[in-house]
Amino acid sequence: MATWDVVIVGGGSAGLSAALMLGRSRRGVLVVDGGRPRNAPAQHMHGVLGRDHTSPLDLLAAGRAELTRYDVAIESGEVAGASLIETDASGDAGALFEVELDSGERHLARRLLVATGLRDELxxxxxxxxxxxxxxxxxxxxxxxxxxxxxxxxxxxxxxxxxxxxxxxxxxxxxxxxxxxxxxxxxxxxxxxxxxxxxxxxxxxxxxxxxxxxxxxxxxxxxxxxxxxxxxxAPRAVPHDDLLRQLRARSMRQGGADQVLVDEDGRTSVRGLYAAGNVVGPRSSVPWAMSSGSLTGAAINADLVDEDVRNALDARG
Ligand SMILES: Cc1cc2nc3c(=O)[nH]c(=O)nc-3n(C[C@H](O)[C@H](O)[C@H](O)COP(=O)(O)OP(=O)(O)OC[C@H]3O[C@@H](n4cnc5c(N)ncnc54)[C@H](O)[C@@H]3O)c2cc1C
The missing domain is CATH 3.50.50.60 (FAD/NAD(P)-binding domain)
Structure with a gap:
């Protein structure tokens, strides 16, 4: 079973932006994407600087092409489940997640980022x-x-x-x-x-x-x-947050809905588990989703660097 620095579930604007930051930090990243971004029914996307009035799917295709420069693998499919198989009681050391795709394929990840978006209930x-x-x-x-x-x-x-x-x-x-x-x-x-x-x-x-x-x-x-x-x-926003709930991320009732909580770096209450984009915030904005993913990607890299430092010190004895 492959072990990745980070597995990202969801390859929309948030997930791919996180992958870009992590790939540029020389992290080994797997993105698993179901290929159903929220704005897929729209022919054109607007209010996205440099991409106004272009196809939302073209933006994601360009993002995927850019990621080929880095150590980022992108796989089509759905993540069916995830479990936290290792964590340190002090909350200090690393975590290890096992992720299972609907194909049955399994992967291990030091950090897990959920960027699965939401469903608009019309x-x-x-x-x-x-x-x-x-x-x-x-x-x-x-x-x-x-x-x-x-x-x-x-x-x-x-x-x-x-x-x-x-x-x-x-x-x-x-x-x-x-x-x-x-x-x-x-x-x-x-x-x-x-x-x-x-x-x-x-x-x-x-x-x-x-x-x-x-x-x-x-x-x-x-x-x-x-x-x-x-x-x-004004559709009701229904986050695709099954994985976050499966992993027992804390949530709170906000604006009439039970929303999984993240801090400004995209950290959930579960060590090593992050979330970005519409799964944890209903804004209808690609630039916001990109920013959320990008900042969370950088925060995950910083978290891994801290763990790498601890591991290096431990190795010295
Ligand atoms: C009709 C419409 C038009 C819009 N137009 C605009 C616009 O013009 N400009 C603008 O800025 N914003 C627009 N938006 C908002 C925009 O779509 C969202 O803000 C943006 O898509 C959020 O990005 P995201 O990455 O969080 O989620 P998404 O783009 O929804 O991406 C989530 C990805 O995760 C995948 N996924 C979900 N579950 C799993 C799983 N278990 N395993 C693997 N993959 C999974 C999905 O298939 C999807 O590819 C529009 C929204 C709608 C509904």
């Missing part, structure tokens, strides 16, 4: 999922500019999404906020009204497309329709 409205990443999107900074001055519908998951409608009003004067039963405070309602944002209290029952599959608008419970060029929603 509102259960007929026709909505078919438009995901095209006519139906979530992030004003990722997809707002492209629909400036167009007809925009924001479908709420909670009253807090009134703010999303206000962000969209920055880009277009034609915005409707569909409350979907969420109860708005008088001040939120007044704020929407003051900026000319229509508030629709009838429920949205369908997202409509034309014959070519292009978004056409939304249908309401009484059968009436709003024409729309874009629909913004």
């Amino acid at each position: 509102p259960d409205i007929p026709g909505l999922a078919d438009q995901w990443g095209r006519g139906v999107v979530l992030c004003p900074y990722c997809d707002g500019w492209e629909v400036r001055d167009r007809r925009i519908a924001v479908i709420a998951s909670s009253a807090a999404n009134a703010h999303q409608a206000q962000l969209m009003r920055q880009l277009s004067a034609d915005v409707v906020f569909c409350t979907q039963g969420a109860v708005l405070t008088p001040s939120a309602r007044a704020g929407l009204d003051a900026r000319g944002i229509a508030v629709e209290d009838r429920s949205v029952t369908e997202v409509l497309a034309d014959e070519s599959g292009r978004l056409r608008g939304i249908r309401l419970e009484d059968g009436s329709q709003w024409e729309a060029d874009a629909v913004f929603v």
Whole structure:
């Protein structure tokens, strides 16, 4: 069984950025990637400096190509499980993880980084999922500019999404906020009204497309329709954090969800176990995921250097 300095689970923006830092530090790294990054349904990625309006998959392909310079192996597949097989009670010395792929292949790693992203759980409205990443999107900074001055519908998951409608009003004067039963405070309602944002209290029952599959608008419970060029929603973020939980990383209830905790270096509560990107933070931003992965990669290398120093001193006796 091969022993790596670091096994990284997930080869999206976070995982590959960590691999770059570790590869450049002459660490032996294995990245195992299922090949389903969160933004795969989007044709173009925006707000990523130097890569604005390019394919998100091209970015990852370029990242993979860059990593061939270093001692970084990338394997397609899913990690099915991981266990901590060795750790020091003092919390000082190294750790050793065993990682098992769904193929049955096993690897050992001195450090384990989980960068597995999250799943967007979409509102259960007929026709909505078919438009995901095209006519139906979530992030004003990722997809707002492209629909400036167009007809925009924001479908709420909670009253807090009134703010999303206000962000969209920055880009277009034609915005409707569909409350979907969420109860708005008088001040939120007044704020929407003051900026000319229509508030629709009838429920949205369908997202409509034309014959070519292009978004056409939304249908309401009484059968009436709003024409729309874009629909913004607020999906529930469901982290792919099974491995972190399997390894008993500490979590805490935050913003209505139970989130695995990491410090600013991506350390979890388990010695040697790190996490980066959307698995531990729901931001919709490739630059943020890259930064999270990059900083965590550097922190892991520093942690390994400390262990190497201890080992060298021990070897001297
Ligand atoms: C529709 C849409 C459009 C977006 N557009 C933009 C945009 O324009 N600009 C922007 O900045 N951001 C955008 N985002 C946000 C962006 O997608 C995320 O911020 C970013 O992908 C997070 O990177 P990550 O590496 O944390 O996770 P991901 O990119 O999701 O990568 C995680 C990787 O881990 C793999 N994985 C998961 N579990 C396992 C496992 N057990 N074993 C092996 N591999 C596993 C997955 O297959 C995946 O390849 C968009 C998001 C969505 C949903």
